Amino acid sequence: MDNTLAMVEGEGRQRILAAAEKLFSAKAFDAVSMNAIACEAGISKANIYHYFPNKDTLYLAVLRVASHNLRAVLNEAVSAHGSVLDVLRHFARNHLQALLNRPQLVRLVWREILERGAPRAQEFAEQGFADMFSALVDVLKLGQSRGEFRQDFDPALVATLLLGANVFFFQSRDILRHYPPITFADDPAGYDAGIVEILLRGLVPASS
């Protein structure tokens, strides 16, 4: 009942989950074999089936913990204080930084979101989405109620715009880096700073 070291409650399970997470985040479901997972975990393939009844269950478990972890990382990253403007600025920067810090988790969860038609656990992968979204919408509504923002825009739309900017940056970073006019591919903080500044002030000069 006690832990005699190196046997900290499901140590084998953890190794399997870690190996599976690594492989599943790098390649698609069908491209990862149980053999490869076992090899990565340093155990035999049959041993996996002692902990998980089949491949789908293992994948679901991986997605479950990954989604939970990603959610925690994101929620923690975007908690901020200060004026609404500062909160918004920190929100953008920390959110993107969190994505870039955990690329494996993001890729894993996002792939599940993208791959419709095989409804494995969409509802489940969407939770982090909802968290970010409602938190951001709340910030924007607060800014509106305080009169710091215009009243005539849809907070949900701006939230989508901001979240999308970060996700898109995360996804296309390697591509963006190839284009000469882009200088912010390796400067996510500068990217978000520019994004937020444009969002706040707009493209059209104030005189208009």
Place this chain on the structure above:
Amino acid sequence: MDNTLAMVEGEGRQRILAAAEKLFSAKAFDAVSMNAIACEAGISKANIYHYFPNKDTLYLAVLRVASHNLRAVLNEAVSAHGSVLDVLRHFARNHLQALLNRPQLVRLVWREILERGAPRAQEFAEQGFADMFSALVDVLKLGQSRGEFRQDFDPALVATLLLGANVFFFQSRDILRHYPPITFADDPAGYDAGIVEILLRGLVPASS
């Protein structure tokens, strides 16, 4: 040497390519078997190997034509005339509409972009990216040189923001639809109109 009907230059090839495109756009590379492609095309599996030496070559061919078609669709959709503002508005709307009109092509090409680590044809799938990007940057630069836009923002950054907003909308549409505060999930034109309006005027009241 002439075409005796139903033999219009590679008719079999086209059927295979069409079937492969359909399946590859729905599921990942390893999740699509040559048998499934043959079945979808209504021919025997061995027959595929008469036209394509192996699965990778077939996939590459599919990606090639898909990328070319998508590129054409996008380029055609975003050509507009009028004032810089109108061009920008039409750019956003038509670009998103083009994405939504050809979801198969978009998913196929975008999956290839996402799936790094298996460099099949990234450089190849990125061409459409470059087209959209440079076209949009040109529009923004024109707006700046005409004095209709501020001078103090990075056109490449705004282009990323706008393209990202559309791609993100395309990707997350089904998820966005589940959230009550979102009313634009089924109104892409309204979405882009709101996006552009915010981009132009900003979130902060003009008095600031």
Place this chain on the structure above:
DNA sequence: CCGAATATTGACCGATTGGTCGAGTGCTTT
């Protein structure tokens, strides 16, 4: 120290994978 429960394994299963092969089609060209 011993039995019981838990871990772990190699060998094996039927099914499916990407890919090959040789034999047949039917059409074209000499």
Place this chain on the structure above:
DNA sequence: AAAGCACTCGACCAATCGGTCAATATTCGG
């Protein structure tokens, strides 16, 4: 007619797939 040629197919291949199973280590409470 016959040779050539593009095309199509069923049968087949070794390899790998997800998954099973009986046998063996390992651990642990009594």
